[in-house]
Amino acid sequence: MLIGSPKEIKNHEYRVGLTPESVKELVMQGHEVWIETEAGCGIDATDEQYVAAGAKIVDGPDPIFAECEMVVKVKEPQAVERKKLREGQILYTYLHLAPDPDQTKDLLDSGVTAIAYETVTGPRGQLPLLKPMSQVAGRMSVQAGATALEKAHGGRGVLLGGVPGVMPGKVVVIGGGVVGFNAAQMAVGLGADVTILDRDPEVLEKVGTHFEARASTRFSNAANLYDAVTTADLVIGAVLIPGAAAPKLVTRETLKDMQKGAVLVDVAIDQGGCFETSRATTHADPTYVVDDVVHYCVANMPGAVARTSTYALNNVTLPHALRIARMGWKDALAADPHLAEGLNVHKGEVTYEAVASELGYDYRPVADLLR
Known part of the structure; x- marks a missing residue:
């Protein structure tokens, strides 16, 4: 199979779909790989390293979108990239379609077969292709929140760890999953x-056992959520409903009762955000203020630590890429029901139920396509 990886063009996105090491694995199994020139510069991977791994370096993204059978990316294709996609082509990347009707329409119009990292499942219902980026984003959320809390960035001027004789900052994490x-x-x-805070007693038990007295747990009902958020210095939104838009858990009204200069970090922004006042921001302009509350809603947080993120991502995406390249998308999905959960769009039809429900499209079960 001819596989290509273009340079990412989303604002301050430095990751790349394939590392040189991943290219070598694909080439060793008999596939041809094209990499856009300087696609790996954000992770300090040179064109020469890709060539040494067996890749062909191409000038610009057009040859990849025009000729490659499978396009491997990190972030959802931007509008200019979506115009280049074509029927019969496999797109393998993060998509986050539920809060993005424009992207969904463009993918449907293109006829592409789009497999989303974030909805591929594991044997115990986990999301293994989302997990490493959730780990990165969860850890980064505290770094970002701590910086935003500094007075020069509009925050309350609170040091999260405090100092002897001064109370530490209060951090509220909504959601006890991987990010939380x-x-x-x-x-x-x-x-x-x-x-x-979480609604699942098993999750609360797990995190409570792990952190013991170092962190508190509370059941996430409206009263507890309001009490926690309005007394917090930093609130981290870490909720996820696979493939669907995130629920709006903190309302505009609640913001008015929060402490002036408190910070919200919405890690759920890729799925629309879990705060009513959230809107996607970029690393170039990461924060804004509503009702004296600082919002950090960067939609590609792991892109800031591109080398760590890219290698962590390739560790989990490459095995599926190898299987798709070897078997073709249809046989690969038929052989692996967990990979089949990743198919979101195929030849003008929505094949992921949560996306279809959220955006008002007819739903075509993947099983129908694999018969």
């Missing part, structure tokens, strides 16, 4: 006063 767990780890490590 990693955020709590970082916040606890800094010495903050940490509270984790």
